[in-house]
Structures are given as C-alpha cells and as structure tokens.
Amino acid sequence: MNDNKKFFEEKMEEDIKELDRNISKLSNKLEEMKEENKPAYEKIMAELKEKRHALEVKSREVRETGDEAWSEMESGIKSAYQELKKASESALDKLQE
Numbered sequence: 287m288n289d290n291k292k293f294f295e296e297k298m299e300e301d302i303k304e305l306d307r308n309i310s311k312l313s314n315k316l317e318e319m320k321e322e323n324k325p326a327y328e329k330i331m332a333e334l335k336e337k338r339h340a341l342e343v344k345s346r347e348v349r350e351t352g353d354e355a356w357s358e359m360e361s362g363i364k365s366a367y368q369e370l371k372k373a374s375e376s377a378l379d380k381l382q383e
Contacts, residue, residue: 288353294360298345298367302338308374309334330377337370 312334316327344363351359 288356290360291348291353291356294364295345295348298341298348298363301367301371302341302345305334305338305341305370305374308378309338312374312377327377327380330373330380334370334374334377337366337373341367341370 309331312327312331316324316331319327344359344366348356348359348363
C-alpha cells in the first residue's frame with residue numbers, strides 16, 4: 287500500500303472523529319440558543335452533516351481504491367476534507383461569539 291495513502295486514511299479517520307465532536311458541540315450549542323437565532327444555525331448544521339456524510343463516502347472510496355486510483359483522487363478528497371473542517375471551525379467560532 288502506498289504510504290501516503292495509508293497515512294491519509296488514518297489521518298482522515300481521526301479527523302472525521304474530530305469533526306463529529308465539533309458537530310456534536312454545535313448541536314449542543316444550538317439547543318441552548320434563542321429560537322430566533324436557530325434557523326441560520328440549523329441550516330449550517332444541515333450543511334455540515336451533509337458535507338460530513340460526503341466525506342465519509344470519500345473515505346470509503348479511498349479505502350477501496352488501489353494506489354493508482356488514489357493518486358488521481360488525492361487532491362479532490364483533501365480539498366473536500368479541508369472545506370468541511372474549515373466550515374465546522376467557522377460555525378463553532380460563530381457560536382462562541
């Protein structure tokens with residue numbers, strides 16, 4: 287197995303767990319919010335969950351691909367992951383304001 291692929295698989299798995307924790311934190315904060323503020327953050331949560339699901343699908347694809355296919359997918363998967371991570375961190379920052 288390509289060492290870069292293996293490293294990325296392991297990192298992605300760890301980071302998905304971190305994203306799950308962030309989504310959980312957001313969900314808890316959402317429950318504490320005033321009703322008038324909830325719709326905007328409910329939309330953010332829905333988008334995060336959708337992106338997280340897409341990342342999980344990509345993660346499965348990575349595990350199932352061969353090294354050659356991995357090389358072709360690598361940049362797209364990394365980009366999708368970074369987008370989701372940035373979105374979850376941004377949402378957490380907004381809720382902490």
